[in-house]
Amino acid sequence: MTSRYRFDERQRMIPVDPAGLAARVAASAPDDFAGFRQTGIELMLLGRFEEALDHLDRALELVQAGASDGLGSGEQRRISVWINLGDVYRYQGDVATAEVLYRRAVDAARQCAPVPELLSFAVQHLGKALAEQGRLAEARTLLAEAQHLRIAEGDAELIESTRIALITLEQSPIPLPPTIVALVGPAPTFSDEHEGQSGGVAFVNGGYWMKRGPRAAAEHERFEWLRGRGIRLPEIAAFEAEVLLLADAGAVSLAARGHDYDDAEPDSAVARPADGPSVGTIMGTLLRRLHSIPVDECPFDGRLDVTLAQARRAVLEGLVDAEDFDDDNQARTPEQVLARLRAERPDETDLVVAHGDYTSANVLEGAILLDVGALGVADRYRDLALAARDLGDHHSAEEVAAFFSAYGLDAPDQRRLDYYRLLDELF
Template identity: 35%
Template sequence: MDSTLRRKYPHHEWTPVNEGDSGAFVYHLTGHLPELYAKIAPRAPGNSAFDLAGEADRLEWLIGHGIPAPRIVERGEDSTCTWFVTEALPGVPASEEWPEHQRFAVVEAIAGLARTLHGLPVDDCPFDRGLTVTVTEARHNVRAGLVDLDDLQEEHEGWSGDRLLAELDRTRPETEDLVVCHGDLCPNNILLDPDTCEITGVIDVGRLGRADRHADIALTARELDIDEDPWFGPAYAEHFLERYGAQRVEKDKMTFYQLLDEFF
């Protein structure tokens, strides 16, 4: 399919994009307008990371609800793979090295985006990412060898898949505060205007759906808290949670949803 799709866009230069961990092949198409992105994945039933038809549906749903997201130019599938092509969005990732005077504004924009997403009509969202779905997927991913045990967070280093699952079961929350979640609301999936720090779009929405709000804020705070990044750190993670609404944050759920993310 790669070569067939390339023939549809012969005037673009195709550059592989290596950011992200989904396992799909992503290309940046430049040199001819409009600037585009193509995402291609093998057909792999049971592996949500390769469900590009589902991700395309989510992009269209977000746009229909006023959230800036890449517009689908075309989508399709054959017996071996699925794909979609989108228009490029303006802006730069929130994970970029921002000047110090802009960093708190970036964090506040991310918090505002989280509040906006979580304020969408949850009953209108057709995508279920609640724990019944995601814990089942976590078990499948361990059995199928899809969990990268060599790339776990520091607190889980050296853990086996069975140990991760046991801890997931032990700490599973009894209740879910369901909202519309992005599902992977990390700074690299959020685009901002480099001058105004206003949100210009969200990308990589394959895990979007109805889920507890901590499925988003736990990952955002974790990524902002990583002090290897010299332009963010614990103070920015704390500021994000304060601007989002500290009264809504439950520490145990933060820990649980960071653990759940290890399986995807």
């Protein structure tokens, strides 16, 4: 490994000869588990993350299909691919997804037939992911375990890798880029005592919202495109190196008017504005405005070819939480949901610029739109289904009726509402 790769300051492998590696990848024609896995790893090192995921997913499919190539048991190969997939997500900045995959690999490696080297890899990679999130105590414990395993095995190169990881541990979490530091300082205060608990967002210094990674980059791109198109958006304070900093808009989300409304104090954040429109009315009016933007102006694609491919990847990689399914889908597995989505796929003849995750949590008081990372051209029912479900579950049937009235739809298509609500189970 040392002849082909070296480690950067974050303990990630990078190729010594990227041009040579690219040529080798271009000439490759994988047709078995080993080939798809190796090519996937090399694509990751070249920064071609989507292609890397495609190849590693194919390797995982071959394992699940029972293909054999003499490279260890099926469970051992599955664990190795989980680690590799975790690396791809971590390298592109999605550390949360990487942690899920690494933890699964660690748990499985502890339970299957003892393979100390495989366990040490799983443990070390999980330790790095935790270090990048600033969870240093957990990271030290895991890296110390990896070091113990590797010393027992006697592999000098792996021992050195873990030693360096322990030395560099205090450099985590990943430093913020200069543009962000100029606004929040070198040691900002992160708070988790706030309403925004989803979407990988952190409240910083009491005045900013921060996201980082490829999802933050996607959201920044869409925010920039939406500006000037009649939609109220939060102010972008800064964006650099896939770190997005939004200025706090000084308003709570419409979700705050949900179940807690009846018990709220008169001046509580969840109290209904005295003379303002209802949640359903605000959401319907705003969505009608968004859906009126000409489709041919939108460069982002959220149609079923794209979303079903994303859903398939999430199912294959085990990233779908079936316990979070709606009540009427609790008896289904993610695989069954995906099969049904494919079998019942509707025509897409009514395309709009869709938000992709349109709920009351993603609209602030004052009709300010949030979390636009999934925005793209899609059937209008992608948004209508999620909004109707959210309003019905967390507000009232009256708010659902107000939503459709404000949107201007008298008789929504129940079949399409059901289909896009089912699709959301896999996201």
